Amino acid sequence: MLALVKKPHIEISIHGENVAELVDWIRKKYDVSVLSEEPEEEFVPIEGTQYWQEMEKNRIGNLLAGARLKAGLTQTQLADQLGIRQNMVSDYEHGRRTYSDVMAKRLSRTLKVKEEHLRYGSEQED
Numbered sequence: 001m002l003a004l005v006k007k008p009h010i011e012i013s014i015h016g017e018n019v020a021e022l023v024d025w026i027r028k029k030y031d032v033s034v035l036s037e038e039p040e041e042e043f044v045p046i047e048g049t050q051y052w053q054e055m056e057k058n059r060i061g062n063l064l065a066g067a068r069l070k071a072g073l074t075q076t077q078l079a080d081q082l083g084i085r086q087n088m089v090s091d092y093e094h095g096r097r098t099y100s101d102v103m104a105k106r107l108s109r110t111l112k113v114k115e116e117h118l119r120y121g122s123e124q125e126d
Contacts, residue, residue: 058095065093067111081110
């Protein structure tokens with residue numbers, strides 16, 4: 001069951017026995033809306049969705065785009081800092097071109113992320 005406590009704003013997902021009793025208890029103090037009472041079997045793991053499969057096809061490009069956006073840069077600004085053309089950044093981000101190990105190092109320095117982040121999604125540097 002997926003429930004929403006309106007004030008304070010809290011979303012909770014509850015599974016198992018006595019769910020209805022727990023929601024009734026919460027309703028004694030808060031205004032609650034039940035968003036879904038679907039059984040757990042009807043949920044689909046995200047890994048099985050078309051969205052996930054499309055995102056995984058271009059994982060490295062999506063990681064690069066995310067790091068660039070987090071750094072507050074446009075493709076053109078990143079390209080200027082790297083001394084390359086904007087369409088190369090676009091090609092990297094859309095999976096039309098893969099970057100070399102040397103370019104991965106340059107990108108990581110410019111975006112201030114670990115090189116592994118641009119390849120595997122690990123944590124950002126301090």
